Amino acid sequence: MSIPEHLDILRWSRALKGLFTEKPPVGQSPDLLDRILDRRSCRRFTGEAVPSVHLERILDAGRFAPSTANMQTWTFIVMNSAQWKDVLGAALPFSAPLGIMVCADLHRAAGVFHDPGAPSTLYTMAVMNSSIAAMAMCLAAESMGYATIMLSDDGRTGLLDAPHIRRSLRLPQRVLPLMTLVVGKPAKGGIRPVVPPRQPSRAVVGMGAYPAADADGMQRWADKMRVGGRLTNLRGGLQGKIRYYSEKMKPLEQLLRSMLLEEFPS
Numbered sequence: 001m002s003i004p005e006h007l008d009i010l011r012w013s014r015a016l017k018g019l020f021t022e023k024p025p026v027g028q029s030p031d032l033l034d035r036i037l038d039r040r041s042c043r044r045f046t047g048e049a050v051p052s053v054h055l056e057r058i059l060d061a062g063r064f065a066p067s068t069a070n071m072q073t074w075t076f077i078v079m080n081s082a083q084w085k086d087v088l089g090a091a092l093p094f095s096a097p098l099g100i101m102v103c104a105d106l107h108r109a110a111g112v113f114h115d116p117g118a119p120s121t122l123y124t125m126a127v128m129n130s131s132i133a134a135m136a137m138c139l140a141a142e143s144m145g146y147a148t149i150m151l152s153d154d155g156r157t158g159l160l161d162a163p164h165i166r167r168s169l170r171l172p173q174r175v176l177p178l179m180t181l182v183v184g185k186p187a188k189g190g191i192r193p194v195v196p197p198r199q200p201s202r203a204v205v206g207m208g209a210y211p212a213a214d215a216d217g218m219q220r221w222a223d224k225m226r227v228g229g230r231l232t233n234l235r236g237g238l239q240g241k242i243r244y245y246s247e248k249m250k251p252l253e254q255l256l257r258s259m260l261l262e263e264f265p266s
């Protein structure tokens with residue numbers, strides 16, 4: 001007879017232990033790799049300002065990121081916490097001093113190049129390019145001793161609030177806010193001891209072929225996600241979060257469809 005899911009203490013305690021212990025190994029390798037493997041999202045900052053010399057370095061890391069055909073289909077909008085509140089009507093989360101909103105941008109290029117009439121492809125490329133630039137800026141900030149988090153929801157920071165952000169920042173057509181890279185000095189407890197669980201390598205990586213299904217590995221990951229969701233969000237847990245996202249996605253879905261149909265006249 002199998003044990004009901006909610007009574008399987010062994011399974012839940014294994015998931016709980018994994019949340020605190022499953023970090024990639026760091027410390028033996030060159031600096032950059034350590035930064036990549038050791039990076040964790042920070043959810044409490046000291047509020048100390050980021051000096052402009054450091055900010056410039058971070059933005060340069062974004063500008064010099066690779067992009068499809070070097071089209072650089074991105075725009076970075078930098079705001080401190082006061083500007084954020086003023087423009088977007090919500091506090092920049094986690095007492096952070098600085099947010100860099102990363103937008104997928106097909107507006108600038110449209111003024112320079114002939115429109116090939118492939119809006120979905122262009123948008124997909126712009127999202128790819130901007131996300132790569134965001135990660136380059138994230139690692140640049142981490143390499144200078146800052147902590148970071150990317151946000152696309154909390155504090156009206158990106159895709160999930162795109163209709164509001166487009167209006168508030170008066171973004172031109174063909175510009176889609178994706179996420180905000182929040183940068184600052186970490187406050188005590190800003191980086192949670194729980195390690196957000198990663199799906200097993202066997203499930204994610206295919207050596208020369210699409211990986212074979214790893215149902216057990218995926219089940220163990222889902223267990224950790226549920227336990228971790230409870231630990232970090234005691235009220236709603238993971239299911240609550242999924243419900244909340246689904247609701248917010250409805251108006252966003254409309255915006256994305258209308259952007260593709262209306263902002264690229266055929």
Ligand SMILES: Cc1cc2nc3c(=O)[nH]c(=O)nc-3n(C[C@H](O)[C@H](O)[C@H](O)COP(=O)(O)O)c2cc1C
Pocket residue numbers: 039040041042149150151152153154179196
């Ligand atoms: C594009 C993007 C948007 C995100 N949006 C949010 C957000 O709105 N709120 C939040 O608390 N975390 C957000 N995160 C952080 C993820 O929850 C976090 O990266 C993930 O749980 C893995 O944890 P780690 O970054 O500590 O390794 C976002 C991450 C990405 C890449």
